[in-house]
Amino acid sequence: xxxxxxxxxxxxxxxxxxxxxxxxxxxxxxxxxxxxxxxxxxxxxxxxxxxxxxxxxxxxxxxxxxxxxxxxxxxxxxxxxxxxxxxxxxxxxxxxxxxxxxxxxxxxxxxxxxxxxxxxxxxxxxxxxxxxxxxxxxxxxxxxxxxxxxxxxxxxxxxxxxxxxxxxxxxxxxxxxxxxxxxxxxxxxxxxxxxxxxxxxxxxxxxxxxxxxxxxxxxxxxxxxxxxxxxxxxxxxxxxxxxxxxxxxxxxxxxxxxxxxxxxxxxxxxxxxxxxxxxxxxxxxxxxxxxxxxxxxxxxxxxxxxxxxxx
Numbered sequence: 316x317x318x319x320x321x322x323x324x325x326x327x328x329x330x331x332x333x334x335x336x337x338x339x340x341x342x343x344x345x346x347x348x349x350x351x352x353x354x355x356x357x358x359x360x361x362x363x364x365x366x367x368x369x370x371x372x373x374x375x376x377x378x379x380x381x382x383x384x385x386x387x388x389x390x391x392x393x394x395x396x397x398x399x400x401x402x403x404x405x406x407x408x409x410x411x412x413x414x415x416x417x418x419x420x421x422x423x424x425x426x427x428x429x430x431x432x433x434x435x436x437x438x439x440x441x442x443x444x445x446x447x448x449x450x451x452x453x454x455x456x457x458x459x460x461x462x463x464x465x466x467x468x469x470x471x472x473x474x475x476x477x478x479x480x481x482x483x484x485x486x487x488x489x490x491x492x493x494x495x496x497x498x499x500x501x502x503x504x505x506x507x508x509x510x511x512x513x514x515x516x517x518x519x520x521x522x523x524x525x526x527x528x529x530x531x532x533x534x535x536x537x538x539x540x541x542x543x544x545x546x547x548x549x550x551x552x553x554x555x556x557x558x559x560x561x562x563x564x565x566x567x568x569x570x571x572x573x574x575x576x577x578x579x580x581x582x583x584x585x586x587x588x589x590x591x592x593x594x595x596x597x598x599x600x601x602x603x604x605x606x607x608x609x610x611x612x613x614x615x616x617x618x619x620x621x622x623x624x625x626x
Contacts, residue, residue: 480596489543542576549574
């Protein structure tokens with residue numbers, strides 16, 4: 316009976332111990348489960364937080380990429396603006412050089428213009444002096460021949476003296492007629508007395524004898540005829556046997572006179588504008604003054620250069 320009681324007590328002890336161990340085990344299980352649940356919740360929170368951070372990073376990365384694109388575009392714009400500025404600076408530098416060159420050219424042109432004006436003024440004075448001499452010569456020639464029987468007409472502008480070819484030559488001929496020789500014998504000494512006078516001879520550079528024809532016939536035939544006539548007059552006036560001039564006059568006239576034919580290149584026109592065939596057949600005595608051609612050419616050149624400078 317006592318043994319059974321011990322046995323029952325022993326069984327009861329182990330049952331209590333098992334229950335206690337079971338309780339402890341359940342408690343541990345519950346603690347572990349709670350801990351795992353808590354850990355799981357923390358993990359989920361961290362995961363959620365990490366996902367949020369990741370989204371923020373993605374957004375920030377997108378924003379950063381946009382900023383990079385913006386910076387790249389701004390850099391490109393700045394590069395383009397820098398190129399434009401460089402180009403503008405180069406253009407301004409070139410423009411500055413051009414302006415400097417233009418200013419230098421303008422200064423040189425002003426200096427040249429001043430020089431040209433001074434030269435023109437000087438040459439104009441010479442031309443005025445020459446015109447004054449020519450005017451006096453024309454008046455002296457008119458006074459010489461107005462009271463003569465030669466019926467010589469002196470051009471008031473040029474001082475040229477024209478003879479009707481019929482006085483000197485037969486039609487289409489180049490041999491002086493006796494009446495022509497008489498005419499020249501009376502004309503030339505009086506002409507030489509005026510041009511070779513001490514007052515004017517130093518101003519005379521050339522005396523021209525020009526032969527002219529009408530427009531009938533071939534140009535070359537008329538050129539030959541006009542040349543032969545001019546030469547015939549010169550030969551008669553300057554020949555050793557003519558005796559028209561004194562030895563000193565002859566020597567001086569030979570240094571001045573030249574003869575040429577003009578064919579029908581300079582015909583005479585009547586009041587209706589038609590060619591006067593009779594008047595066109597003529598021989599002319601013309602004179603040139605020293606420096607006259609040079610001064611005229613200089614005036615023309617200066618006028619052209621002044622016009623070009625103004626443009």
